Amino acid sequence: MIPLDAFDLILFGGSGDLAMRKLLPALYFRHRDSAADTGRARWRIVGVGREAQTREAYLATVEAHARKFIAPRDFDDTAWAAFVSCLDYVALDARAAADYAGLAALLADDPARVRVFYLATAPSLFASICENLGAAGLVTPDSRVVLEKPLGRDLASARRINEQVGAIFREEQIYRIDHYLGKETVQNLIALRFGNTLFEPLWSRACVRDVQITLAETVGVEGRGEFYDNTGALRDMVQNHLLQLLCIVAMEPPSSIDPDAMRDEKLKVLRALRPMSAEEVATRTVRGQYRAGAIDGRPVPAYLEEAGIPAGSRSETFVALKAELDNWRWAGVPFYLRTGKRMQERLAEIVVNFRDVPHALFPSVSGERAPNRLVIRLQPDEGLELHLMAKVPGDEMRVRPVALNLDFAETYDTRQWDAYERLLMDVIRGKLTLFMRRDELDAAWRWIEPILDGWEQDPTPPRPYTAGTWGPAASSALVGRDGLAWLQDS
Numbered sequence: 001m002i003p004l005d006a007f008d009l010i011l012f013g014g015s016g017d018l019a020m021r022k023l024l025p026a027l028y029f030r031h032r033d034s035a036a037d038t039g040r041a042r043w044r045i046v047g048v049g050r051e052a053q054t055r056e057a058y059l060a061t062v063e064a065h066a067r068k069f070i071a072p073r074d075f076d077d078t079a080w081a082a083f084v085s086c087l088d089y090v091a092l093d094a095r096a097a098a099d100y101a102g103l104a105a106l107l108a109d110d111p112a113r114v115r116v117f118y119l120a121t122a123p124s125l126f127a128s129i130c131e132n133l134g135a136a137g138l139v140t141p142d143s144r145v146v147l148e149k150p151l152g153r154d155l156a157s158a159r160r161i162n163e164q165v166g167a168i169f170r171e172e173q174i175y176r177i178d179h180y181l182g183k184e185t186v187q188n189l190i191a192l193r194f195g196n197t198l199f200e201p202l203w204s205r206a207c208v209r210d211v212q213i214t215l216a217e218t219v220g221v222e223g224r225g226e227f228y229d230n231t232g233a234l235r236d237m238v239q240n241h242l243l244q245l246l247c248i249v250a251m252e253p254p255s256s257i258d259p260d261a262m263r264d265e266k267l268k269v270l271r272a273l274r275p276m277s278a279e280e281v282a283t284r285t286v287r288g289q290y291r292a293g294a295i296d297g298r299p300v301p302a303y304l305e306e307a308g309i310p311a312g313s314r315s316e317t318f319v320a321l322k323a324e325l326d327n328w329r330w331a332g333v334p335f336y337l338r339t340g341k342r343m344q345e346r347l348a349e350i351v352v353n354f355r356d357v358p359h360a361l362f363p364s365v366s367g368e369r370a371p372n373r374l375v376i377r378l379q380p381d382e383g384l385e386l387h388l389m390a391k392v393p394g395d396e397m398r399v400r401p402v403a404l405n406l407d408f409a410e411t412y413d414t415r416q417w418d419a420y421e422r423l424l425m426d427v428i429r430g431k432l433t434l435f436m437r438r439d440e441l442d443a444a445w446r447w448i449e450p451i452l453d454g455w456e457q458d459p460t461p462p463r464p465y466t467a468g469t470w471g472p473a474a475s476s477a478l479v480g481r482d483g484l485a486w487l488q489d490s
């Protein structure tokens, strides 16, 4: 790993779910695997929470969670002890300016270090935290702030947050995180597209028939009922993760991997998204909500029976939609996006379906003809598959689809980094490439907002689907109307 400058990482929401489940384990791995000096003089992490508790009590809670979220084979007692020697705890009420004095006292010994303020809290606290950090003189020239999603509920609230944070931090100090951009396969998609000549000539409307991006989960709302019900799948997954993946698939080659070169190209994609009229929202989007069903043979309750979900809630746990880009490269190519909770499988993949050959020369085995297809799988097993037609061994000239498979776990016999490991290191190094710029966020909300409005005005509730399936039948019909099918339906 490239050595890091000495840093202080201040984790607001330090006792929260994200810190316990993802951020602290990610920091443990980077600390454990670093060959450079990782002593307290170089690495210092400060968990910040409301609860008044001792450092020891905090460390005990962190360890109890870490033992759940880090595989036993990766949990090394010596490495853990070295990691937590860098970990402190400060209790403060994020809205109380006077409480920041304790944090200021702790950080005062080395103000020249890189300082990262990670806001893993409700976005309603972002403005107060930034204001209070500024007032306490904690924002040094080498400070950065990391903002977790959701950044707002709509365009206006996202703008308000950006303005409030922007009053204290310069744009180059603001890291808007979308953890999907830190996933190994997303990095690999960038490498595949811009590190090879093979795909670029095919990567356009001339050869691509449609693109499908699916982020399917088997989990339900996982104890986050109240948050989720206020958010829904469109804001939770489409506005950020799905649109960012679409950007990576559809963007023009940037002139470099400098942050602004990449982000300029992603912004052009977001701006090329064709806005949906109210009628199009009705025909090009499908929202669903799960009913009781079974996942892996085990019964699971309906969304409306989950803890924290108000009776009669109309929040969507599933979205499928058809997006189109108004530009030369992609005009007329549908991008189908789909996400849902309590689906049949946990699956995140991008499917690029190429056009069929103009004239079929060879008979296929029992009708098994398939145009070429590239499948980029983000999870559960990360890899790439290229589906080609090949001759079946034997006398006759008959063809059938076969897949060239690149399985990353098999090819690289190393533990895959979690997305947060990479992104946290990027923040400390000051690398903004994988973080969203303010204008990107604006453009994403601008496209999402008519969908939110269209749904708001539509009296029909979300379509029901049985937990453990691929969502409402209307989702298959959405793609079927174009004479196509989701990969799982074909």
Ligand code: BG6
Residues within 6 Å of the ligand: 179, 217, 236, 348
């Ligand atoms: C988060 C959403 O951003 O992404 C969650 O808020 C979702 O609802 C999660 O479960 C999925 O992330 P991953 O990395 O597990 O696919």
